């Protein structure tokens with residue numbers, strides 16, 4: 495049996511879990527190709543005009559899946575206690591049904607961690623039984639899937655690249671012993687291109703499906719890495735996220751916003767970070783709230799902060815100009831020993 499899995503949206507956060515689950519059920523999981531122009535264009539045609547770019551990309555990826563027995567579109571309601579994923583995640587199997595090619599059936603399962611691990615397991619058991627698998631096999635697959643996901647998280651926190659983490663994670667459970675993969679990860683860290691001195695420390699925060707989506711974000715991560723020491727949201731410890739959100743009057747309701755804001759706050763307070771960039775998405779409700787909250791915190795801490803908003807019309811020239819201006823401004827600030835110009839007084843005249 496071949497099951498198609500679109501390389502978009504939840505792929506960037508939860509693919510290791512599903513890869514581990516299906517691998518241990520002896521089912522082949524086929525992912526769509528990395529995003530290219532054709533996928534983007536078909537997504538724009540298939541998805542609702544009003545929706546956000548990541549959902550449009552998801553539609554394009556679903557449409558590109560051929561020669562599979564089923565297309566798998568989980569309904570991910572919640573991935574931790576007391577928070578929900580974005581409402582768009584909840585409606586995925588229905589909202590993008592127009593993108594499914596021909597007669598390929600869609601299979602789905604509802605994942606809701608708010609109800610606890612037992613309920614998640616129960617839902618997966620019912621799902622696995624429909625695929626003709628036994629309960630013992632499904633339970634084992636679930637435990638293995640959790641291990642895959644944990645290892646992926648460890649690799650990302652250690653600074654490993656996204657694609658490389660997925661690859662090492664897959665190998666470590668199928669071919670290599672786990673320790674070898676972790677060791678490999680340490681020697682395999684990002685290749686830094688030392689184009690420029692001094693190299694400011696910049697943190698990039700945003701949804702994993704934008705930060706790691708190289709086609710849609712115009713290869714922003716590598717563009718930044720050529721000139722700065724880059725920190726990504728995945729490198730933040732869960733504890734640091736929780737701690738930095740402690741002062742909020744109300745808990746963050748959405749998982750994605752909680753992670754972005756928590757990581758953003760901790761980077762604002764981090765002295766090794768000279769500036770923070772928020773990669774946001776046009777049409778995203780939660781970004782509109784969290785980017786403003788982060789802007790206020792950054793302003794208070796006098797930390798340079800920039801928002802880059804992506805949509806399907808974003809162009810490379812504009813992006814490069816904005817990055818260069820932001821990095822130049824930070825370098826100038828470092829060279830001037832962090833002296834802030836007072837109103838009406840220019841740093842150059844000091």
Ligand code: SF4
Nearest residue numbers: 546580582775778779
């Ligand atoms: S959180 Fe924002 S970007 Fe992500 S799916 Fe929801 S609306 Fe789209």
